[in-house]
Amino acid sequence: MKLTVRETAVFGMLGAVMFASKLLMELLPNIHLLGALTVAYTVVYRKKALYPIYIYVILNGIFCGFAAWWFAYLYVWAILWGAVMLLPQKLPKKAQPAVYMAVSAAHGFLFGTLCAPAQALLFGLNLEGTIAWIIAGIPFDIIHGISNFLCGTLIVPIAFTLRLAERGAGRH
Numbered sequence: 001m002k003l004t005v006r007e008t009a010v011f012g013m014l015g016a017v018m019f020a021s022k023l024l025m026e027l028l029p030n031i032h033l034l035g036a037l038t039v040a041y042t043v044v045y046r047k048k049a050l051y052p053i054y055i056y057v058i059l060n061g062i063f064c065g066f067a068a069w070w071f072a073y074l075y076v077w078a079i080l081w082g083a084v085m086l087l088p089q090k091l092p093k094k095a096q097p098a099v100y101m102a103v104s105a106a107h108g109f110l111f112g113t114l115c116a117p118a119q120a121l122l123f124g125l126n127l128e129g130t131i132a133w134i135i136a137g138i139p140f141d142i143i144h145g146i147s148n149f150l151c152g153t154l155i156v157p158i159a160f161t162l163r164l165a166e167r168g169a170g171r172h
Contacts, residue, residue: 001047001048006169007048007051011045011048011051011055014041014052014055015052015055015056015058016056016059017037018033018034018037018053018056019059019060019063021033021037022034022056022060029140029143030108030140030143030147031143031147033151034056035105035107035108035151035152036104036148036154036155038080038104039100039152040154040155040156040162041053042080042085043084043100044159044162044166046085047085049081050078050081053078053081054077056077057070057073057074057077068123069115071122072114072117072119076111076114079107080103080104083106084103087099096156097155097156100152100155100156101148101152101155102152104148104149104151104152104155105145106145108145108146108148108149109144109145110145111137111140111141111145112133112134112137112138112140112141113134116134117130119133120133
């Protein structure tokens with residue numbers, strides 16, 4: 001996955017957009033554009049979408065601290081990326097919004113469960129403690145899933161805009 005200079009700049013900016021969007025929406029717990037951006041980047045850039053995703057993860061660690069929650073970020077966004085990678089690349093246009101919104105929503109609903117292994121390892125939780133941690137986070141996961149679904153309405157327009165920009169860049 002060798003990158004061109006242009007791709008390096010674009011992916012750096014896309015990772016920064018993820019980070020900035022998270023900061024701008026931080027007052028609203030578990031409501032953000034990260035799922036929509038991750039799905040859109042993956043739809044457009046496929047394997048290379050990992051670059052802006054992990055630029056975001058690194059920026060998060062640098063500016064917000066490499067705390068316990070951060071370690072789950074090392075894999076939790078890759079799970080959403082992987083789920084999108086498993087989708088057919090040529091989904092019917094009419095199905096795209098619903099499928100992408102559903103995948104993003106599922107990631108939000110499962111976010112606490114997906115983070116649980118890191119929490120269990122870092123805090124020495126047994127199975128009962130891990131399950132209690134997951135249950136305690138359900139209200140936040142419900143908000144997360146619903147907001148990911150609603151923010152998912154932006155996935156297709158974002159992907160369209162990125163593709164348009166890529167086509168325009170090919171002319172130079």
